[in-house]
Amino acid sequence: MTALLEFDRLNVTFKGERTVYAINDLSLKLEQGEMLVLLGESGSGKSVTLKTLLRLLPPARTQISGGIKVNGTDIMTLSGRSLQDYRGGDVSMVFQEPALALDPVYRIGDQISEAVRRKKRVSREEARNVALDMLRRVRIPSPERRMMNFPHELSGGMRQRVMIALALACRPRLLLADEPTTALDATVQIQILLLLRELQKEFGMGVIFVTHDIGVAVEISDRIAVMYAGQIIEEGSTHEVINDAHHPYTRGLLAANLHDVERGERLEAIPGVPPSLEEKPKACSFAPRCPNAMPECRDKLPPVIEIGARRRVACFLAQQAVAAE
Amino acid sequence: MFAYVIRRLLLVLPVAFGVSIICFLLVHIAPGDPLTAIMAVDATAEEQAAMRAAYGLDRPLPVQFLFWLGNLFQGDLGNSIATGRPVAGEVWRAVQNSLLLAVTASLIAFPIGLLLGFLAGYFRDSWLDKLVTSIAIAGVSVPNYWLGMVLVIIFAVKLAWLPAMGAGPAGSDGWTFDWLHIRHLILPAITLAVVPIGIVARTVRALVGDIFHMDFVMALYAKGMSNFDVLIHVIRNAAATALSVIGLQMGALLGGSILIETVFNWPGSGMLLSNAIFQRDLPLLQGTILVLAMFFVTANLVVDILQAAIDPRIKRS
Numbered sequence: 111m112t113a114l115l116e117f118d119r120l121n122v123t124f125k126g127e128r129t130v131y132a133i134n135d136l137s138l139k140l141e142q143g144e145m146l147v148l149l150g151e152s153g154s155g156k157s158v159t160l161k162t163l164l165r166l167l168p169p170a171r172t173q174i175s176g177g178i179k180v181n182g183t184d185i186m187t188l189s190g191r192s193l194q195d196y197r198g199g200d201v202s203m204v205f206q207e208p209a210l211a212l213d214p215v216y217r218i219g220d221q222i223s224e225a226v227r228r229k230k231r232v233s234r235e236e237a238r239n240v241a242l243d244m245l246r247r248v249r250i251p252s253p254e255r256r257m258m259n260f261p262h263e264l265s266g267g268m269r270q271r272v273m274i275a276l277a278l279a280c281r282p283r284l285l286l287a288d289e290p291t292t293a294l295d296a297t298v299q300i301q302i303l304l305l306l307r308e309l310q311k312e313f314g315m316g317v318i319f320v321t322h323d324i325g326v327a328v329e330i331s332d333r334i335a336v337m338y339a340g341q342i343i344e345e346g347s348t349h350e351v352i353n354d355a356h357h358p359y360t361r362g363l364l365a366a367n368l369h370d371v372e373r374g375e376r377l378e379a380i381p382g383v384p385p386s387l388e389e390k391p392k393a394c395s396f397a398p399r400c401p402n403a404m405p406e407c408r409d410k411l412p413p414v415i416e417i418g419a420r421r422r423v424a425c426f427l428a429q430q431a432v433a434a435e
Numbered sequence: 436m437f438a439y440v441i442r443r444l445l446l447v448l449p450v451a452f453g454v455s456i457i458c459f460l461l462v463h464i465a466p467g468d469p470l471t472a473i474m475a476v477d478a479t480a481e482e483q484a485a486m487r488a489a490y491g492l493d494r495p496l497p498v499q500f501l502f503w504l505g506n507l508f509q510g511d512l513g514n515s516i517a518t519g520r521p522v523a524g525e526v527w528r529a530v531q532n533s534l535l536l537a538v539t540a541s542l543i544a545f546p547i548g549l550l551l552g553f554l555a556g557y558f559r560d561s562w563l564d565k566l567v568t569s570i571a572i573a574g575v576s577v578p579n580y581w582l583g584m585v586l587v588i589i590f591a592v593k594l595a596w597l598p599a600m601g602a603g604p605a606g607s608d609g610w611t612f613d614w615l616h617i618r619h620l621i622l623p624a625i626t627l628a629v630v631p632i633g634i635v636a637r638t639v640r641a642l643v644g645d646i647f648h649m650d651f652v653m654a655l656y657a658k659g660m661s662n663f664d665v666l667i668h669v670i671r672n673a674a675a676t677a678l679s680v681i682g683l684q685m686g687a688l689l690g691g692s693i694l695i696e697t698v699f700n701w702p703g704s705g706m707l708l709s710n711a712i713f714q715r716d717l718p719l720l721q722g723t724i725l726v727l728a729m730f731f732v733t734a735n736l737v738v739d740i741l742q743a744a745i746d747p748r749i750k751r752s
Contacts, residue, residue, distance in 0.1 A: 164656075191535035194660070195659065196659070197656065197657055197659040198658035199659060202657065203654075203657045204659065205650060205653075205654055210649065211651055213651045213672070214651070214672065215654070215675075215746055216668070216671070225658040225659065227627060228658075228659055228660065228661075228664070231660060259748040260748070262747075264746055277658075
């Protein structure tokens with residue numbers, strides 16, 4: 111079976127008044143039906159990765175190299191109608207702010223059915239029924255009435271449910287979720303997470319879930335890929351990454367988390383700030399903040415070490431550890 | 436929607452009342468005595484007092500106002516001091532002429548302004564955008580009475596293609612839709628259209644540019660919509676605001692064409708107004724201002740209701 115998604119040495123560069131090397135040599139593989147969390151802080155390139163995958167970045171200012179295959183198809187070759195069919199058909203996206211991602215002057219029923227009509231070329235009536243069915247599946251109460259509502263008439267949680275219904279209406283093989291719970295209240299967050307998890311099982315689709323919240327990552331993911339400065343610095347199953355983190359950055363993230371901390375105890379924050387990415391990284395991007403940094407970390411790019419099945423770390427320390435065995 | 440329309444209609448009453456008070460007061464507070472314009476220079480104090488009583492100008496202001504308001508409800512705006520003819524008829528004739536000019540200017544200005552603004556917003560930062568922005572700034576900045584005179588010099592004096600003034604050939608006693616009359620409409624309508632073209636183009640450019648950068652546009656592409664589909668969404672989002680700008684400009688075209696009407700000697704409300712001012716013709720001045728103000732109020736009312744019909748976010752508040 112072909113992999114659902116394969117990034118092969120993806121590079122994304124934004125040209126403009128200043129150049130930004132947003133994604134640097136990112137490789138990633140996702141199997142069918144897997145739930146992967148892309149974990150990282152703001153500016154680490156998580157959202158850019160998702161937008162690249164849907165070809166949503168402005169072509170005039172963006173330079174993309176490397177391979178992106180979805181179900182074996184190179185999506186960089188798509189254009190026109192085939193690109194439109196791919197977007198929202200094979201791969202669709204749930205945005206961070208449902209209040210901004212829904213068109214304010216269209217009824218939500220129409221927003222869902224117009225997507226269905228474009229993809230499936232069905233009648234207005236059928237598209238409406240699909241939309242209604244989707245609203246039921248995301249557990250929106252009295253969906254018939256909600257169909258006629260405008261986005262501003264719904265609560266934040268309901269709007270995100272609508273967004274999910276919209277994204278899943280054409281049964282994508284891969285769902286991209288860009289911090290879909292960040293804008294929501296804590297209690298609503300957990301409902302949306304559980305809903306996403308359930309729907310993922312029900313539809314058997316792959317999900318890439320972007321977040322900066324380790325708690326959320328642990329809650330829902332099968333696998334975790336940790337991003338830093340436009341690269342994946344550690345990848346593995348959720349269990350492995352959480353319990354046996356190898357990269358100092360991953361360990362730092364885990365230590366900075368609130369769990370198992372006594373009241374009054376200082377949280378261990380990672381010192382320093384992420385790099386600006388105005389130059390292409392030539393050494394380990396994390397070295398300036400790393401407590402274990404060695405001289406070579408500042409000279410060379412760290413190697414990507416396979417330390418297990420589908421388990422990778424990009425770090426000189428891991429290289430030493432493997433060599434020692 | 437129905438409730439909103441009713442509420443909005445009821446809101447017109449206090450506004451109209453306020454407008455009528457202001458119209459009345461403005462004219463009475465302004466310095467100068469209306470009678471000096473029509474009385475003989477050597478009129479005695481008794482004669483002046485008699486004339487004052489005849490026009491009711493000797494009574495206290497609130498009483499004058501109530502009488503004026505009472506007559507207003509019967510469609511009586513009083514008689515012109517200068518000509519002695521009923522104000523209502525004079526204003527009505529002038530307003531018809533102004534309306535004709537304003538509507539023609541609108542038909543020129545709004546489609547052009549909307550199109551230019553949309554193109555500039557869609558192709559933001561391109562050469563087209565820069566061109567449109569320059570046109571818009573020029574349109575807003577150039578004094579339109581000056582432009583009117585320039586057009587007259589070129590097309591009426593030098594080329595002699597079009598007439599320089601008036602609303603019809605000599606001896607015509609009213610508007611008809613034939614070439615002889617329409618020729619007179621062309622220059623003033625174009626001159627009048629220049630400012631609203633600039634204002635509408637600039638507003639729509641900013642509006643469309645902003646909407647294209649909103650998240651939902653990316654979300655529309657993400658769900659596989661074509662460029663054309665996205666365009667329709669953007670237009671529907673821009674419609675309500677564009678409409679309100681157009682409505683306000685329509686009101687301004689009706690009332691604000693004093694200079695243009697004077698330059699082209701167009702017998703509209705603007706000319707009537709300027710005549711009334713120079714002749715200190717109080718009833719005529721009051722009546723004209725009132726009617727123009729009511730046009731403004733009505734234009735705003737229509738825009739508000741149309742906006743609510745287009746934009747679902749408005750009804751709630």
